[in-house]
Amino acid sequence: MASSCQNLILALKDCLKYSDCVVKDGRKPSDCLKYHVDELPEECQSLRKATFECKRGMLDMRKRFRGNIVGSQFEYKPKEDPHPVATTPTTTPTPTTTAAATQ
Numbered sequence: 001m002a003s004s005c006q007n008l009i010l011a012l013k014d015c016l017k018y019s020d021c022v023v024k025d026g027r028k029p030s031d032c033l034k035y036h037v038d039e040l041p042e043e044c045q046s047l048r049k050a051t052f053e054c055k056r057g058m059l060d061m062r063k064r065f066r067g068n069i070v071g072s073q074f075e076y077k078p079k080e081d082p083h084p085v086a087t088t089p090t091t092t093p094t095p096t097t098t099a100a101a102t103q
Contacts, residue, residue, distance in 0.1 A: 005054040012051050014078060015044040 013029070016022060021032035021039050032040060033048065040048075057063050 005051060005058065008047060008051045008054050010078075012044065012047040015041070015047055019044055 016029040016032060019032065019040055021027055021036050022029055025036075025039075027036065037045065037048070
């Protein structure tokens with residue numbers, strides 16, 4: 001894959017990963033893209049369209065000379081996880097001494 005669309009694809013993956021379609025409904029991101037596009041947030045729908053335009057621009061012969069403008073100007077900034085998993089602190093077991101070990 002060309003690097004001009006890579007940032008758009010990463011942003012779309014990130015957006016899908018934290019969407020309600022995946023998090024709450026438990027669907028795969030690919031299923032959300034194919035069958036539940038209307039349920040996705042506006043940001044994901046815009047990124048989906050921009051990714052499509054970027055990929056289409058890679059095949060357009062008129063844009064080969066000028067470059068693919070759609071994806072090259074997009075900067076991707078990863079999101080923080082809105083649903084962090086709570087972790088419990090682990091304790092290390094303390095060694096116990098036995099009467100046989102001390103003699």
